[in-house]
Amino acid sequence: MTELFDVEGSDDLGAQKVRLYPVTRIQGRADIEVHFTADQAVVEARFRGLESRGIESLVEGMPALRAPQVLARTCGTCGGFHQLAACMSIEAACGAEVAPEAQALRELVCWLLLAASHVRTMTYFALPDFALPMSDAAVKNVSGIYMIDQESVTRLTRALASINEALQCLAGNQFLPAVIVPGGVSKLPDETAISKASELLEGCEDDLRETMRLAEMLTRRESRMIETGTPLPGYYMASTSDGRPAIIGDEISAASFNGGEPVALDAQGFIAAVEERPVTWSYIVPLAVRGLEPAMVGPLARLNLGFGEDTPIAALEGGRVSEQWQHPLNNEFFFLIALACEAIWSWEKARNLLERGWDDTSSPCAPFEVVSGEGSAVVDSPRGTLAHVAQIDESGKISAYRIMSPLQFNYLTVNEYLTSVASETVRGIEISDAVAARLQLAVRSFNPCVSCGTH
């Protein structure tokens, strides 16, 4: 629904704005406002988060050992990653060490969560834009694709079912991994669970590879838009290990969309460089990383940083993408292919970990005492980099908590990019269905989760 309003309090008499509400095929409630001058030129486009739950305030005063289970509910998609970051922050505050086996299971679970999230995002949110770009809203959705190309949807849902079942075997839950607890994990997988999960993942390979071919074909169809489209501003950024993207990395790497070598920050330096840039018109508080702004985190950022040799299939696919198009990939039309590449990458990472050989006789969880202190953690989630900072008081309760979510890191870029797209596509004060769809596509390509962004 689009609505037209006069902008109150504007210096420009006669200034107006158009509101597009709600933004569809994303998680959470948001709108887009396009602001115009009195002579109907676009001044600014704003993607606004309309909700706020106050998760940080909910855990203040709570026993630190139960806080991760609340913080996991920061986001329905990246919940496992928030849970992991919460555990890591508490461990850092208490000086606890996590055993290698437990660390491996945590990563394994997170790779599977990342794969599942990307497959879901492709199926329901991204594919309709690429498979049915010119279609009417009534059919531009997963049911519409199912009617004309059932096989593609079946491939994706079959892969999702297998990944979710593997998660159930290893983590007890396909959404929030109960197994991840402060100090490690509550249980290491036995041989039966490892063998079943391996079997399930083997069955996904063909479906994920075929999906990659579909994404490649659909992206190629957008070649003209890629050539003429608005380039992304600023920097792409992700948690990395040895310069390659990682869920739990040892530094945060960033490089400019205009080219140049990546720069790296350690986790402490990264958190210290983060600045809040609150706006009055949205419940999402933008975050800027000093010297690296505006930044983009998420699948496209990680793909631009390049996959390592330990995942040869993903590295090959990533290389093919760079050869066909460019490096860095720098506009919204690479979103689908980034998701497809990362689905293979995370699947391959999970498969490697399953094959590593597990010692289920080692202790899954280090006993540790909750002590007062401050700890932080940075991890990469399906939607990009997120960070947690926990302060614990003498009674073992959380005294202060801070969450930095992917959409917050992306928010300056989202609005700058959206304004560029609106300036190019909106003509006059009327927003046609096609232009509304284009604006939403620009937002969707950042894979936004409003619930997580506003928390």
Next chain:
Amino acid sequence: MYIATVALSACGGCENSLLSIGEPLIALLSEHTVSFSSLLVDRHTVSPCDVVLVSGCIRSSEEEEVALEIERTSRKIIAVGTCAVYGGIGGLRKRPEVSSEDDDGALPEIYRDVAPLDSSVAVELYVPGCPPQPHLIMDALKSVLEGYTPLHFDSTVCSDCPRKVARKASKSLQLHPGPGVPGSTCLLNAGVVCLGPVTRGGCRAACTSVGTACTGCRGPSDAILSSQMHAIHADLTGYISRTSGARQDKVEKQLSNILEVLYLFTGKDPVTRSRVKERVPGD
């Protein structure tokens, strides 16, 4: 028939669970019409429907308006997830004031407290869980579309839990499994605060089966919801006392420091709060 989905104040976990149903859901949606769902289709107005799946609780003026609008336009409302059913984790405590002053006052007002969905609208069916498992959402949806009685779990999480109650249980309580509880031992018996005995079953004991305590995300069992004789606090205290041999007042004293972990998901549920034997913090 016409189907809709709406998310109010939620993390999106219930929506993910819905989407994870996969092909059976997509096939079902293809046979019917999605009248409104910002999650699934590009329609921008709430339009009439036969059944609407609503996740999330009410935390803002906008969510309250949306809830009332769907009540006007929908025949049957299914509350999906613990936020919609009980208020969820948002009910843990009042949040600080949030300024909703936009340049032109257009942001929704955020309330300090949450309310479950049925505080504003009449709900036909409840699917608790944080999030509920996909098959439970699918069963609820199909039961309304096809007119059969949906799955109902009147047992507790303990009924699905593979762990066994030991004869000699730990007398001290903790929130953490420590170096791990053996796979066959009841977590409560090992001294880990687990809400399994007082929580509705149907989750296949997802948490306890991997050695993590139940946090009560599916809400109170039928026994607690249906009688003033029962309560989360009283029943759990009695259970721990009986199985550990510890005096009830000693158990109560240990639990008093961590009361809010008993009500992570139900702190704002009017039924839970109305039980005389409950000790919901903030009362």
